[in-house]
Amino acid sequence: MARTSQLLHPQREPAPLRPAATVLLLRDSPNGIEVLMTRRSMTASFAPGAYVFPGGGIDPADSAAHALAHRRPTQSDLHLTQAIAAIRESFEELGILFARHANGQWAENTDISAIDRKAPFAAQCQAMGLTLAADQVFVLAHWITDRDLPRRFDVPFLVARMPENQTPVADESEQFEPVWVRPADALSRHEAGDFFIVFPTIRTLERLKSFANVNAVLQACAVNDEPLWTSCPRAGWLAGNEARYMEHEAPFGELALVSPDGQIQHHLDWQTDLPVPLLKNVQRLTAPNPGVMTGPGTNSYLVGDPNTGYVVIDPGPADADHLQRLWRAAGGQIRMIVCTHSHPDHSPGAQPLQALCTHKPPILGLASRPTARANSQFKPDRELAHGEKLRLQGTGIDGNITHTLRVIHTPGHAANHLCLVLEEDGLLFSGDHVLNGSTTVIDPPDGHMGDYLDSLDLLAEACKSDTLEFILPAHGHVLGFAHQAITQLKAHRLKREAKIAAAMQALPHGSLQEWVEKAYEDVHPRLWPVAARSLQAHVDHIREQTLS
Numbered sequence: 001m002a003r004t005s006q007l008l009h010p011q012r013e014p015a016p017l018r019p020a021a022t023v024l025l026l027r028d029s030p031n032g033i034e035v036l037m038t039r040r041s042m043t044a045s046f047a048p049g050a051y052v053f054p055g056g057g058i059d060p061a062d063s064a065a066h067a068l069a070h071r072r073p074t075q076s077d078l079h080l081t082q083a084i085a086a087i088r089e090s091f092e093e094l095g096i097l098f099a100r101h102a103n104g105q106w107a108e109n110t111d112i113s114a115i116d117r118k119a120p121f122a123a124q125c126q127a128m129g130l131t132l133a134a135d136q137v138f139v140l141a142h143w144i145t146d147r148d149l150p151r152r153f154d155v156p157f158l159v160a161r162m163p164e165n166q167t168p169v170a171d172e173s174e175q176f177e178p179v180w181v182r183p184a185d186a187l188s189r190h191e192a193g194d195f196f197i198v199f200p201t202i203r204t205l206e207r208l209k210s211f212a213n214v215n216a217v218l219q220a221c222a223v224n225d226e227p228l229w230t231s232c233p234r235a236g237w238l239a240g241n242e243a244r245y246m247e248h249e250a251p252f253g254e255l256a257l258v259s260p261d262g263q264i265q266h267h268l269d270w271q272t273d274l275p276v277p278l279l280k281n282v283q284r285l286t287a288p289n290p291g292v293m294t295g296p297g298t299n300s301y302l303v304g305d306p307n308t309g310y311v312v313i314d315p316g317p318a319d320a321d322h323l324q325r326l327w328r329a330a331g332g333q334i335r336m337i338v339c340t341h342s343h344p345d346h347s348p349g350a351q352p353l354q355a356l357c358t359h360k361p362p363i364l365g366l367a368s369r370p371t372a373r374a375n376s377q378f379k380p381d382r383e384l385a386h387g388e389k390l391r392l393q394g395t396g397i398d399g400n401i402t403h404t405l406r407v408i409h410t411p412g413h414a415a416n417h418l419c420l421v422l423e424e425d426g427l428l429f430s431g432d433h434v435l436n437g438s439t440t441v442i443d444p445p446d447g448h449m450g451d452y453l454d455s456l457d458l459l460a461e462a463c464k465s466d467t468l469e470f471i472l473p474a475h476g477h478v479l480g481f482a483h484q485a486i487t488q489l490k491a492h493r494l495k496r497e498a499k500i501a502a503a504m505q506a507l508p509h510g511s512l513q514e515w516v517e518k519a520y521e522d523v524h525p526r527l528w529p530v531a532a533r534s535l536q537a538h539v540d541h542i543r544e545q546t547l548s
Helices: 077-094 109-113 121-127 183-192 199-208 214-222 252-258 320-329 350-356 449-466 482-506 512-519 525-547
Strands: 017-029 032-040 055-057 138-144 152-161 175-181 229-231 234-238 241-245 276-279 282-286 299-305 309-313 334-338 363-365 389-396 399-409 418-422 427-431 470-473
Touching: 017 077, 017 214, 032 077, 032 183, 032 199, 055 077, 077 121, 077 152, 077 175, 138 199, 138 214, 152 214, 175 183, 183 199, 199 229, 234 252, 252 276, 252 470, 282 320, 299 320, 299 389, 299 399, 299 470, 309 389, 320 350, 334 350, 334 389, 350 363, 399 449, 418 449, 427 449, 449 482, 449 525, 470 482, 482 512, 482 525, 512 525
Parallel strands: 017 152, 138 229, 309 334, 334 363, 427 470
Antiparallel strands: 017 032, 017 055, 032 175, 138 152, 234 241, 276 282, 282 299, 299 309, 389 399, 399 418, 418 427
């Protein structure tokens, strides 16, 4: 992980977590699933005025009530306690009783009216011969409150089918206005401003709306009897507003790198005028060349500090203003210029940037191979060797400091592609080999799918051996969970290759265009010309494997 000395902000301990449980009570309607939601009091300490699912804190009595509950064979003690807490809270807040009599009959209104909502719940059920129906309560998701918030909860979002012949009645102290609502309608009303819901509720409703009926939800949860997803979101600034993201969303890794403790400090808006600090020793300056192939633009990185000087990674296109900004951000102290590969959005700025520098830093990388296209010609001052280490060293107020970049040769996207590992801080500069938000194009003959997949394996091994946590790509935000990201990327590529192989088998005499239409039917047709280049690389790889 990044050295604490290189973090941009003083770190503070997030608020402690409190165990809680909430439950989505579901029913089928002619228009699809409906979920029961209530409005929280305007004086509530957490999410005042928000529409929520019933729930609350887990009490010691909940874990002591296991003997009073039915459980599934696969239901863990923890999940059983959480289910009991959700059952208790549903009764206290809405008068809904998830319990059965000894003969299996569900509790009815006469049972509900006989139980005092403010008295110990489990003891009253036991006295009436009722057993809690915890076996009918499943774990949908596991949410951990964002690190920046002053009150934090560790809470499963449970799901259960609403008992028949029961009517929710809010306690009118913590919960108000119980309402049955379709997930899509709740989201639309929130967008319109008349149904306030918080981030975990939004994301849960977004996933819930994809299910056809209640059975489908419960069956999905019962497969492994574990949450379908777990998340502790992170927040940053976007267009002047707080924006929150889950682990699978593009900005999450960048927020984790810049603010590990969750403070809302980082601005996610793409801009090209100023460098964006990621650590004290890493800055990103995005070139003004956005497009289909470059996303928000090509990321140039500055590694180093005023005491050590800087390495520039990927100076980008020969854009005079961009290169001036790079030179100024380094205070003119550029010690080396490294190009990850020769493509025209990465290397043409190297020589003009070198010319701006008084001491002419060397341009490093790998020369373009004969297979490179005419617009991708590049020749460094010196070629880098696989495993070679580039060091910046200096002395500052905290003593000696070193920044070490290790070279990894990663052909595939281009024959002369390389990546760099910042060893002291566990960062991988991935060039175009790994991107955030898209998959890189493999364009034969300079691009080669077999080499690309082998290079992914090499990077995955580096992630494990060097404990690399973050990937800094040439396009897009920082990626977190580095090893997982690379593993998923390879799986995605192989899945696409399987679709292409199926298309080739179904249409053995088909054209590339016909195979693209069949294998990339999930991609917008405007991207098919680009996809055709990678498809050719996959076709070559399939045929190579057949011959070997």
